[in-house]
Amino acid sequence: MGQIEWAMWANEQALASGLILITGGIVATAGQFTQWYLGAYSIAAGVLVCLLEYPRGKRTKGSTMERCGQKYLTRVVKLFGPLTRNYYIRAFLHLGLAVPAGFLLATILGTACLAIASGIYLLAAIRGEQWSPIEPKPKERPQIGGTIKQPPSNPPPRPPAEARKKPSEEAAGIPTGGPQENPMPVNDEVV
């Protein structure tokens, strides 16, 4: 139990609650309930919650599955910095958004669900979890020729490395090594 990441579950719950709020709001405004303006509020609150919760946060251990197309919203959510990173703020925000919708029968379910999600976010915040955006990994370009340091100075057949090693006082001016003598001097042209 000690390794459960509650934030992920709270995220799913908040997203589902947002959808429930939107549905309840549509039923309330279309069915022309007496306090239909609360229905309209509920639709707006639901949309806001959905937009905030759509980008999934990164798990501390292991890889995270991204939601389809979440990278655009990730950029927007990242802009708010600590407001969206901190789960305490999210918990209280959800609680605050949920309360007005609780006064209308059609949206009361949305309130209850969002309140539960806010409770789980509070639990996640107490355990020190944080929202971190899922960044796309920069593609590593393969370095062409990065491992080639120095081309061989003799054409094949080449004697083994030990025979190619020359005593240091002879190495100074003579470009060749070993029994092969090159007609033209060979340089290392690759940096």
Added chain:
Amino acid sequence: MAVSWRSWLANEGVKHLCLLIWVSLNVLLFWKTFLLYNQGPEYHYLHQMLGLGLCLSRASASVLNLNCSLILLPMCRTLLAYLRGSQKVPSRRTRRLLDKSRTFHITCGVTICIFSGVHVAAHLVNALNFSVNYREDFVELNAARYREEVGGLFPGLTGVCMVLVLFLMITASTYAIRVSNYDIFWYTHNLFFVFYMLLMLHVSGGLLKYQTNLDTHPPGCINLNGTHFQNTHLPEHLSDHFHESFPGGFSKPDELTQNTFVKICMEEPRFQANFPQTWLWISGPLCLYCAERLYRCIRSNKPVTIISVTSHPSDVMEIRMVKENFKARPGQYIILHCPSVSALENHPFTLTMCPTETKATFGVHLKIVGDWTERFRDLLLPPSSQDSEILPFIQSRNYPKLYIDGPFGSPFEESLNYEVSLCVAGGIGVTPFASILNTLLDDWKPYKLRRLYFIWVCRDIQSFHWFADLLCVLYNKFWQENRPDYVNIQLYLSQTDGIQKIIGEKYQALNSRLFIGRPRWKLLFDEIAKCNRGKTVGVFCCGPNSISKILHKLSNRNNSYGTRFEYNKESFS
């Protein structure tokens, strides 16, 4: 590539047929109930009061009845394992349907979710209409006791609680949560019992009533005493007729027969609540499921005796144990429960060795990933001796108590029932096939299998040591019995650092069958098709999803040798 219709039908046909039957059942129920409440005379007044909301809520309720009862059936795993093994389900085609039980459970769950939404929305509109269309004529029909009251408290309250429970269960059951935090999914899913209890209470409220005295009070009839039950939707000529005939005197009794325009009421309408049909729908499956859980609880009450614990390279541990009256078929899996490690967690592991008539020992191989397996390993193999293979004597007396539940069936049991089988394993996914190989080592003659292609793909060459001995012994046995082509082994090392290219000096049979790189599936399928013309080959895969998808696609493809590939898949999480 062209899809072979024969292969497609064999692989996908029965599955889609069952899906079609289920969808038509749902549509039929929805339609029938909708029409009943829309046009049925016993609901005439209720329909007048509530309108479309009534029909939608009742129709979605009947679909919910069906799905709440069906959803429990795929989870009766002991029953399914019994059906798989017994002669009661003779056809292999029907047995393969049992592989899809989890997918069916998820489909029913999604349907419950959607129709609960419809049901709740329709009832919200009903609650509004009960209040707005309140009439003193039908006090007992209305859930509200006066205008402006929102009626139906008890069913409403249980309904809201059910939706909250459903909300918790569904949000924890998404694929992302199951893959990352399986615990949350498991613990919340056990709330289903609360859901069913609330469901039984919800339907006992008796909120929607039907009219009992249709013969003495046909709906839409005229009451001579004053209040008339004529609804505002009666067409024009009927209301004219009414004004003509009423001053003239009383109508004769034979005018009450059905072809008259105007009917006279003999008495007030009487209403009675429906019998809760839901109890009939869900009691059967719920009792079955409870009985199965009880049986599993009793069966797993006795702990097993651990005989030996071995540590293998690449973080794998093998446990061999005995338990009396334990019988298992190759390919089945068990669930381990060790209270010393965790009081609540259970983990499934495939049996790598099944008990036979001569030998009662059975075994599992566990890969150490995650905290439960790590703690389990630390209890069984103290850290000091994990690297060495020699266990000091005192260890054997201090094993923790281990309980097992099972065995449960899996699609891999079918591999012995095909004449030719292709088994593809990825990494630790080799465990179900290890039990098959152990069974073949014991005695291969009673089974239908005559040729087995065994492909094992690993990332690390040390992993092959888990079953290298088994493979070599099996190979030698078939060589001695002059059946060298019974088992065709191909081992693939998918990632290599180029240093170690052989498994071990003594595994020469395996070294010569080791390939570096990934298998080329298309060529493999072509080769198998060519060597087994006209036969039906069973394809089994236990490994990463990417391999599984490729194999599925290739199994549905056409080949010019008339060979059919039937794809059998286990779905894990």
